[in-house]
Amino acid sequence: MDKLDRQIINRLQSGFPICERPFKMVATWLNITEQTLLQRLEKLLEEGILSRFAPLYHAEKLGGGLTLAALAVPEHDFERVTNIVNSFPEIAHNYAREHDLNMWFVIATEKPERINEIIKEIEKQTALTVYNMPKQTEYYIGLYFEV
Amino acid sequence: MLLDYRDWNIIEAIQKGLPLVTKPYAFIGAQIGLSESEVISRIEQLQKANIIKRFGIVVRHRQLGYRSNGMVVWDIPDDQVTEIGKKIKNFEFVTLCYRRPRKLPDWRYNLFCMIHGQDRENVKEKVALIIEQCRFQHLHYEILFSRRCFKQCGAMYIQRNMVALDAVNG
Numbered sequence: 001m002d003k004l005d006r007q008i009i010n011r012l013q014s015g016f017p018i019c020e021r022p023f024k025m026v027a028t029w030l031n032i033t034e035q036t037l038l039q040r041l042e043k044l045l046e047e048g049i050l051s052r053f054a055p056l057y058h059a060e061k062l063g064g065g066l067t068l069a070a071l072a073v074p075e076h077d078f079e080r081v082t083n084i085v086n087s088f089p090e091i092a093h094n095y096a097r098e099h100d101l102n103m104w105f106v107i108a109t110e111k112p113e114r115i116n117e118i119i120k121e122i123e124k125q126t127a128l129t130v131y132n133m134p135k136q137t138e139y140y141i142g143l144y145f146e147v
Numbered sequence: 148m149l150l151d152y153r154d155w156n157i158i159e160a161i162q163k164g165l166p167l168v169t170k171p172y173a174f175i176g177a178q179i180g181l182s183e184s185e186v187i188s189r190i191e192q193l194q195k196a197n198i199i200k201r202f203g204i205v206v207r208h209r210q211l212g213y214r215s216n217g218m219v220v221w222d223i224p225d226d227q228v229t230e231i232g233k234k235i236k237n238f239e240f241v242t243l244c245y246r247r248p249r250k251l252p253d254w255r256y257n258l259f260c261m262i263h264g265q266d267r268e269n270v271k272e273k274v275a276l277i278i279e280q281c282r283f284q285h286l287h288y289e290i291l292f293s294r295r296c297f298k299q300c301g302a303m304y305i306q307r308n309m310v311a312l313d314a315v316n317g
Contacts, residue, residue, distance in 0.1 A: 018187055048207055056200045056201040058199070137246040141244075
């Protein structure tokens with residue numbers, strides 16, 4: 001990654017124009033040609049530095065359910081519980097974290113009522129309590145990484 | 148805002164990423180039978196309605212040297228959560244900041260934020276900076292570092308009504 005790659009990454013994380021020639025507009029801001037910008041983006045995607053160009057949707061406004069949930073999983077049982085939790089396609093991601101509550105996962109469903117069904121099912125299969133912590137207020141979602 | 152099938156077609160078409168061509172919205176329109184101008188105006192509407200919260204590149208933060216992510220959780224008096232949440236979100240290294248319910252007696256924390264850093268020390272330094280600048284010395288908090296990511300980190304998918312999520316969205 002050189003200086004131009006960094007400028008591209010920093011600039012494009014904060015938004016992308018919705019117009020006929022959006023890449024041309026961004027290229028103008030960066031003082032490069034549209035072709036250079038497209039080539040750089042292709043390279044950054046190929047190298048796996050960027051994952052994609054995409055919108056971040058507001059789950060609830062699309063009519064879906066969304067929550068963050070946690071489990072306190074005994075260390076020896078971690079693999080079994082991981083397999084159970086990850087077997088649901090609605091589990092969007094799942095992190096092991098260092099705490100008594102050591103497994104944290106996001107559940108994203110087509111219908112809000114499905115959240116509770118999944119939680120009950122996970123509790124039944126794992127014999128553990130699921131701590132359900134849906135967001136009450138969002139103060140910020142930025143996901144900006146300066147490079 | 149009520150979505151019709153054309154909006155859903157757009158949402159599906161762009162969820163895997165915008166094509167890297169000079170006229171990406173025309174390209175998408177051609178795939179789903181809409182004109183370029185209709186694709187553009189519908190995406191604008193989706194943004195205005197906050198259904199699309201953000202439109203831009205998604206980086207793999209690990210690849211950029213952000214190897215450690217800490218979920219920082221705070222126990223804040225209920226009547227101060229909004230005020231303190233707004234202070235915390237102003238730090239440029241805070242990527243998410245949400246209020247969530249406590250689960251007493253096991254879980255006392257009601258404000259969650261995500262902080263990424265080059266390593267754990269770097270995350271701790273950033274938390275220390277928040278505490279010092281906002282005078283949060285009296286607040287109880289913990290940093291939950293991630294050990295492993297098991298599933299679909301960074302992958303996301305949409306079906307009808309299904310949600311796109313970011314890797315660090317918690």
